[in-house]
Amino acid sequence: MDYLAEGVVKALYLLLHGNAETYSAMGATVSASTLSILASLILGAPLGFLLGHYDFPGRRAVRSFTDTMLCVPTVVIGLLVYAFLTRHGPLGSLGLLFTIPGIALGQTVLGLPIVVAMTATAVEGLDERLSHTLMTLGANRKQIFLTTLSEARFAIALAAVAAYGRIVSEIGISMMIGGNIKWHTRTITTAIALETGKGEFAMGIALGLVLLVVAFGVNLLTSMLRRRAGK
Amino acid sequence: MKQVIAGLTLALMLLMTTAALAGDTVMMATTTSTDNTGLLDYLAPIFQADTGVELKWTAVGTGKALAMGENCDVDVLMVHAPDSEIKFVDAGFGEDRRLVMYNDFVIVGPEADPAKVKGMTAANALKAIAAAKAGFASRGDNSGTNKKELSLWAGAGIATPIKVEWYVETGQGMIATLNVAGEKGIYSMTDRGTWIKFESTHPDSMPLVIISEGDEALFNQYSVMAVAPAHCPAVNNAMALKYMDWIVTPAAQKAIADFKLLGKPLFIPNAK
Numbered sequence: 001m002d003y004l005a006e007g008v009v010k011a012l013y014l015l016l017h018g019n020a021e022t023y024s025a026m027g028a029t030v031s032a033s034t035l036s037i038l039a040s041l042i043l044g045a046p047l048g049f050l051l052g053h054y055d056f057p058g059r060r061a062v063r064s065f066t067d068t069m070l071c072v073p074t075v076v077i078g079l080l081v082y083a084f085l086t087r088h089g090p091l092g093s094l095g096l097l098f099t100i101p102g103i104a105l106g107q108t109v110l111g112l113p114i115v116v117a118m119t120a121t122a123v124e125g126l127d128e129r130l131s132h133t134l135m136t137l138g139a140n141r142k143q144i145f146l147t148t149l150s151e152a153r154f155a156i157a158l159a160a161v162a163a164y165g166r167i168v169s170e171i172g173i174s175m176m177i178g179g180n181i182k183w184h185t186r187t188i189t190t191a192i193a194l195e196t197g198k199g200e201f202a203m204g205i206a207l208g209l210v211l212l213v214v215a216f217g218v219n220l221l222t223s224m225l226r227r228r229a230g231k
Numbered sequence: 232m233k234q235v236i237a238g239l240t241l242a243l244m245l246l247m248t249t250a251a252l253a254g255d256t257v258m259m260a261t262t263t264s265t266d267n268t269g270l271l272d273y274l275a276p277i278f279q280a281d282t283g284v285e286l287k288w289t290a291v292g293t294g295k296a297l298a299m300g301e302n303c304d305v306d307v308l309m310v311h312a313p314d315s316e317i318k319f320v321d322a323g324f325g326e327d328r329r330l331v332m333y334n335d336f337v338i339v340g341p342e343a344d345p346a347k348v349k350g351m352t353a354a355n356a357l358k359a360i361a362a363a364k365a366g367f368a369s370r371g372d373n374s375g376t377n378k379k380e381l382s383l384w385a386g387a388g389i390a391t392p393i394k395v396e397w398y399v400e401t402g403q404g405m406i407a408t409l410n411v412a413g414e415k416g417i418y419s420m421t422d423r424g425t426w427i428k429f430e431s432t433h434p435d436s437m438p439l440v441i442i443s444e445g446d447e448a449l450f451n452q453y454s455v456m457a458v459a460p461a462h463c464p465a466v467n468n469a470m471a472l473k474y475m476d477w478i479v480t481p482a483a484q485k486a487i488a489d490f491k492l493l494g495k496p497l498f499i500p501n502a503k
Contacts, residue, residue, distance in 0.1 A: 179289030
């Protein structure tokens, strides 16, 4: 029980004293999660729009597929991506194993279905008359696409927050693809696993709080951006 | 949108170039005991100061470390499962295996010692624990320690206890397994380095004590070997050799001997 209180004190110490190892892990977490959330949004929002806006044969099957992908355990995604990135694998020559972009690739596989599924649901939920009205006003496809996404922007922002939450807190992919390499691919979550493995429970709690501080910072930033965009 | 894509590409390029600009590095897969005890955190800066090469390592069980070597993901291995290592070399995946250091395994258990095994040899202790069904926490993860433990059961003439109530397979690292044994008040087996580290994290009350030690069967040898370039042309064999040549030098061996916790040495160098 003692280690809970000790953990809170340690968290403050790590943050205020500029502990190099902690800041390196924070840097790894922030760069991997930023890359993967951007990739998830850039790929996922248009795909979600297509899935929610157009009716095509097999659409229900695709929707069930994306909904199922929401439940794939992160360790399995890690194993799957490892099979491609290992030097013996088809993408081995890219040298992405044990790198931040490698982790980001795996995390994109994690975040993408969340963005696709939630964007599709949001687009489906919009008033059907929207696209008809846009068409009668002479909007072309691109204009319909952008206006629809803009109408669904709050739902997409929520999708981004949900996907970010899963990405930043996952450990299976970071451990399997990143390898928990000190000063390079040690993220906050893999550092927590290591400290727990060492029996340093207070340090694990402290790093957990550090992760919450990072997440709070990101949420603050996005809500500021949203407010500026709203004006 | 365009700006976001441009930003993303820029970030990726930056990450790639920083990776490319970094100096010589050697990538090692190793076991959890060398990492959890803090030995590598201590050795890596010395290695870099001596040779200018950065040591990067991923700490996994010996089973996974060997698999990473076979898949050509790492340049060098530092593990502690001699039988598996020799098979690995014979299969052509590794070469140039060298002894580095050793410590020993100890059988630990609750102070009360319900199976009355204190002071017995490892084989007799295990026999008594099994006969009394006194409870044993195993790593169960194909790590070097787990392999050693399984060989001890076999050596004691006992079939590997699977699916029996008193044998707990944690599937986790050594300290986590010791925590399970401590919480449940049952026996376990650990390498001495991790045991001293465990002692250092329980300054007030130790849930476990050493029950059996000093037996020749409990010897724990660590070795390094290079992933064979013939099997994996992409590995950085030159850097692997640099690391292997360094770790057997008298200076590096002395650094290992000087690595202590609670005043006790964790590993004893024995390179030839």
